[in-house]
Amino acid sequence: MLEVHQLKAGYQDKVIVELPQLTLGSGEHCLILGDSGSGKTTLLCTLAGLLSPLGGAINLNGQDLAQLQGSALDTFRGRNIGIIYQTLHMVSALSVLENVLLPQYAAGVPQDREKAIGLLEQLGLADKKDQKPSTLSQGQQQRVAIARAAINSPGIIIGDEPTSALDDRACETVMGLLLQLAASSKASLVIATHDQRIKAHFQKSIRVGGAQ
Amino acid sequence: MNSLRLSLAYLRHKALSTALTVTTFAAGVAMIVVLLLVNAQLQNEFTNNLQGIDLVVGAKGSPMQLILSSVFHLDVPTGNIPLDQAEQLSKHPMVKEAIPLALGDNFRGFRIVGTTTAYPEHYQAKLKTGGRYWKKEMEAVLGAEVASRSGLKPGDTFSGSHGLTMGGEVHAQFPYTVVGVMQPTDSVLDRLILTGKESVWYIHEHHHHDHDDGDGDGDDDDEAGHGSGREITALLISYNSPLAAAGLPRLINKTTSMQAASPAFEMARLNAFMGRGTETVQYFAWFLIALAGFGIFAGLYNAMTERRYDLALMRSFGARPEKLFTLMMAESLVVALIGAALGIVAGHLLVEGISTWLANTKHIHMTGMLFLSEELWILPVSLAVGAVAALLPAIRVYRIDIFKTLVQR
Numbered sequence: 040m041l042e043v044h045q046l047k048a049g050y051q052d053k054v055i056v057e058l059p060q061l062t063l064g065s066g067e068h069c070l071i072l073g074d075s076g077s078g079k080t081t082l083l084c085t086l087a088g089l090l091s092p093l094g095g096a097i098n099l100n101g102q103d104l105a106q107l108q109g110s111a112l113d114t115f116r117g118r119n120i121g122i123i124y125q126t127l128h129m130v131s132a133l134s135v136l137e138n139v140l141l142p143q144y145a146a147g148v149p150q151d152r153e154k155a156i157g158l159l160e161q162l163g164l165a166d167k168k169d170q171k172p173s174t175l176s177q178g179q180q181q182r183v184a185i186a187r188a189a190i191n192s193p194g195i196i197i198g199d200e201p202t203s204a205l206d207d208r209a210c211e212t213v214m215g216l217l218l219q220l221a222a223s224s225k226a227s228l229v230i231a232t233h234d235q236r237i238k239a240h241f242q243k244s245i246r247v248g249g250a251q
Numbered sequence: 252m253n254s255l256r257l258s259l260a261y262l263r264h265k266a267l268s269t270a271l272t273v274t275t276f277a278a279g280v281a282m283i284v285v286l287l288l289v290n291a292q293l294q295n296e297f298t299n300n301l302q303g304i305d306l307v308v309g310a311k312g313s314p315m316q317l318i319l320s321s322v323f324h325l326d327v328p329t330g331n332i333p334l335d336q337a338e339q340l341s342k343h344p345m346v347k348e349a350i351p352l353a354l355g356d357n358f359r360g361f362r363i364v365g366t367t368t369a370y371p372e373h374y375q376a377k378l379k380t381g382g383r384y385w386k387k388e389m390e391a392v393l394g395a396e397v398a399s400r401s402g403l404k405p406g407d408t409f410s411g412s413h414g415l416t417m418g419g420e421v422h423a424q425f426p427y428t429v430v431g432v433m434q435p436t437d438s439v440l441d442r443l444i445l446t447g448k449e450s451v452w453y454i455h456e457h458h459h460h461d462h463d464d465g466d467g468d469g470d471d472d473d474e475a476g477h478g479s480g481r482e483i484t485a486l487l488i489s490y491n492s493p494l495a496a497a498g499l500p501r502l503i504n505k506t507t508s509m510q511a512a513s514p515a516f517e518m519a520r521l522n523a524f525m526g527r528g529t530e531t532v533q534y535f536a537w538f539l540i541a542l543a544g545f546g547i548f549a550g551l552y553n554a555m556t557e558r559r560y561d562l563a564l565m566r567s568f569g570a571r572p573e574k575l576f577t578l579m580m581a582e583s584l585v586v587a588l589i590g591a592a593l594g595i596v597a598g599h600l601l602v603e604g605i606s607t608w609l610a611n612t613k614h615i616h617m618t619g620m621l622f623l624s625e626e627l628w629i630l631p632v633s634l635a636v637g638a639v640a641a642l643l644p645a646i647r648v649y650r651i652d653i654f655k656t657l658v659q660r
Contacts (some may be wrong), residue, residue: 041609050654080658089567089654097527111569117569124657130561137252144252197660 040065040100041086041195041227047094048078048085055081056247063243065194068221068228070237070244075121077248079231080125080199081221086229087197088116100194117146121188121226123198128182135159136168139186140160146191158186178209182216190219198230202237210236213222254574258582261554272546273590279539280594280629283599286533287625292617295524296323298517298523299438303373305496307512308332308340308503309485314512315521321485322514323350324362324439325615327415328354332509333481340486340503341447343493350374350487353451356411361397363411363427363444365483373487374438381405382431384571388453391427391446395435396616403429411444411454425454441616452481543590544636547583551644555579562648563656571650579639579645587637591630 043061047054049147056078063069068127073079084090086097088104097104107115121142130138140154159165162182164175172180181201201217202210214237221228230237238244262269300322309317310330311465321324334351341349350373353365368384371392377383382405384392393403403409412418427446435441490496495515503511519593555562562575603619610616 050659084654084658087567089658113566113569113571115569116567123566124564126657128560128564128565128657132261132561137260140252140566142568144257145565145568145574147569147571147574150252170344 041100041229042098043086043095045095045096046082046092046097048082048090049093050081050090052093058082058095058245058247061245063195063227063229066222066227067226067227068218068241070233070241071229071247072230072233072238072244073231073247074233077164079233079247082247083197083199083229083231086195087120087122088103088112089122090120095230114146117142118148118191119193119195121191121193121196123184123188123196123201125185125199125201125203129180129183130172131171133162133171134169135175135183137173138172138183141189142191148191151190155186158189159183161220163184178205180211181205181209181213185213185217185220187219189224191228192224193226195227195229198228200232200234201230203232207236210234214240249251253587254581257578258585261558261582262585264508264552265554268546268550269586272543272550272586273593274631275539276302276543276587276590277593277597279536279541280591281598282532282536282539283319283629284595285601285605286529287535287623288362288598288619289605289617290529290622290623292621293615293624294613295437299436301514301518302438303489304487304514305486305490306488307341307514308337308488308509309512311510312582314510317485317510317512317518318514318517320354322439323485324364324443328484329510330487331484333488334481334483336507336509337483337486340488340507340509343499345491345499346488347491348489349447351481351483352405352485352487353448354415354484355451355455357414357415357417357419358397358411358427359401359410360445361401362395363413363443363446363451364392364393365446367448370487371433371440371445373489374436374440376433376440378431379434382433385430385445385447385450388450389425389427390430390449390450391444391550392431392433393429393444394433394441394445396441397444405429405431420455422526428444437616446563448483456484499636540633540636544587544640547586547637547640548643551579551583551641555644557648559651559656563651564655566651567657572651575648576645578640579648583641584634587633587640588630591633595626595629622638 041061041063043058047116049055050059071079071082075239081090087093092105104117120178123221130141133141136155136159138151139158140150143150156168158191159168162185164179167175167179172183175183177241202213217228218240297543304322307317307321309321309328311333312329316326317329320328337351340346348369350369352367354362356363382392398404407429410421410423410426412421431441500511500513503509527528565575566572601619602617605618606619
C-alpha cells in the first residue's frame with residue numbers, strides 16, 4: 040500500500056520533480072514515464088527512501104518515510120523496499136547466490152538460502168548460483184538483480200530502467216518474470232522507464248517532466 | 252554469510268595482493284621470532300656455561316679468545332700455561348675452586364678435555380647408571396651428545412686425533428676406554444669428552460712430533476712440556492669473596508706470564524657487539540611489519556574506491572555504517588592474523604633449520620621447538636597494526652553518499 044501526497048522530490052534542496060497524488064493498492068503496479076533528465080530517477084529514489092523528500096508525504100504500509108531518519112530509514116528501506124538499479128551493481132567478489140542473499144545480510148535479517156535458491160530457480164538461474172556475476176550475460180544479471188530485490192519480500196519493488204539494456208526477447212522474459220514474482224508476493228511494482236515496449240503490462244502510469 | 256565470510260570473499264577476490272601483504276607481514280613476524288629464539292637460547296647457553304666461573308686464567312693473548320676457547324669451547328686456545336704456576340694460583344686464599352683444563356685432541360670434532368672431576372661437578376653433571384669417572388690414564392667419560400651421536404658406551408674404546416677439529420693425526424697407539432656417560436646438563440659439557448689431565452700429558456709425552464704443528468690447536472708449546480714442567484691450557488676459577496675481583500686479575504696479569512680474563516666482562520663486551528646487530532635486524536623486522544600494515548592500508552584504501560558501489564549498495568539495502576566498518580576491520584584483522592600465524596610458524600621452522608645446521612658444527616645447541624612468553628606479544632601487536640591500518644579506510648564508510656554513488660553519474 041503506497042500513498043503519495045504533494046511530494047516534492049529533489050537533491051540538495053533543489054526541487055526537481057513534483058508528484059501531487061499517487062495511490063497504489065497492494066499488488067497494483069505503476070509506470071513512471073519521462074524523457075532522460077526529466078527527474079524520473081530522482082522521484083524513484085525518493086519513493087525508495089534513498090533521498091529524503093523535500094516536501095509532502097510518502098506513506099508506505101502505514102509508515103511515513105519523511106518521519107524516518109538515519110539508520111531507522113535504512114532499516115525500514117532494507118525490509119520493505121526492493122530496489123533494482125539501472126546500473127546493476129553486482130558485487131563481483133560474491134557468487135550469484137551470495138549476491139541474492141546480500142540484502143538479508145545488510146538488513147540483518149535471517150538469511151534464507153532456500154528462498155534465494157527458489158527465487159533463482161523461478162528466474163531460471165538455479166544452475167548459475169555458484170558462479171560469479173561477471174560470467175553471466177546482461178539479461179541474466181538483470182534477473183539476479185530482480186531476485187535480489189525480491190529476497191526480503193518487500194511490499195514495493197522499485198526498478199530504474201530494468202529493461203532498457205535488453206533486447207526484445209530478454210525484455211519480454213524479464214518483464215514476465217518481474218510481474219510473476221510481484222504477483223506471487225503481492226508486491227507493487229514501480230518502474231521508471233522510457234522503454235515503450237513494456238507499457239502494455241501496466242494499467243497505471245504517470246508522466247514526469249514532459250508536460251511542462 | 253557474515254562479515255567474516257564476506258571479508259574472506261573479498262580477500263580471495265584480490266588473492267594476489269592479499270598474498271603479497273600476508274607474506275610481507277609474515278616475513279617481519281618471522282624475523283622477530285628468529286631474533287627472540289636465537290637471542291634467548293644464546294643467553295641461556297651463556298649463563299648455563301658461565302655459572303659460577305669468575306675468572307679464566309690462560310696464556311697471554313686475546314681475553315675474548317681465552318673465554319670462548321676454555322668456557323664455551325668455541326675458539327682455539329691462546330696457548331698453554333705452566334702447571335706449577337697454575338697450581339700455585341689454585342692455592343691462593345681468595346680462590347674457592349680452580350678447575351684445570353688441558354686441551355689438545357678431539358674425537359670426530361668433539362674436544363677431549365683433560366681435567367679433574369671438579370669440572371663435571373661444577374656443572375652438577377650426573378653419570379648415567381653403570382658409569383664411573385676416570386681412575387687412571389686413558390679412561391674417558393662422554394658428554395650426553397657425544398655418546399648419542401657416536402654410539403659409544405662404557406667398555407668401548409676410541410682414539411683421539413691431534414688438534415681440536417677433525418682431520419688431525421690419529422693417536423691410534425693410545426686408545427681411550429669409555430668408563431662413563433654423563434646425563435644431559437644443557438651446558439657445553441654435553442659436547443665434550445672428559446678425561447684425567449694426566450691422559451693428555453701421557454699421550455703427548457710419549458708422542459714424537461715429526462709433523463708441522465701449525466694447525467692452531469693450542470698445544471704449540473707441547474714440545475716444551477717434555478720432561479720439564481708440565482702444562483695445562485687454562486684454569487677456571489671461582490672466587491671465595493667478591494673482593495677478589497678487585498685484585499686477583501690484576502695480580503695475575505702483572506706478576507705472572509699468564510693472562511686472567513673475566514667471563515662476565517668479556518660476555519658483556521660480546522653482547523654489546525651482538526646487541527648492535529640484533530637491534531638493527533629488529534628495527535628492520537618492525538619496519539617490515541609496518542610496511543605490511545601500510546600495504547593493508549593501501550589495499551583497503553584502494554578497495555574503498557573500487558568498492559564504494561558495493562558498500563553503498565549494502566547501505567541502500569539497510570546495512571548500518573557500523574556493520575560496514577566491522578566488515579573493513581575484519582578484512583584487515585584477518586590479514587594480520589594469518590600473517591602473524593604464518594610468521595610465527597616460519598620463524599620456528601627457520602630456527603629449527605639453523606639448529607640442524609649448527610648441530611653439525613658441534614658448537615651451540617639450539618631448537619625451533621621452544622616457545623617464549625615474549626612471542627605472545629606478537630599477536631596483539633599484529634592485530635593492533637591491522638586495526639590501525641584499517642581505521643582510515645573504514646571511517647570513510649560513514650561518508651558514503653548512497654544516491655550519488657549508485658544513481659548519479
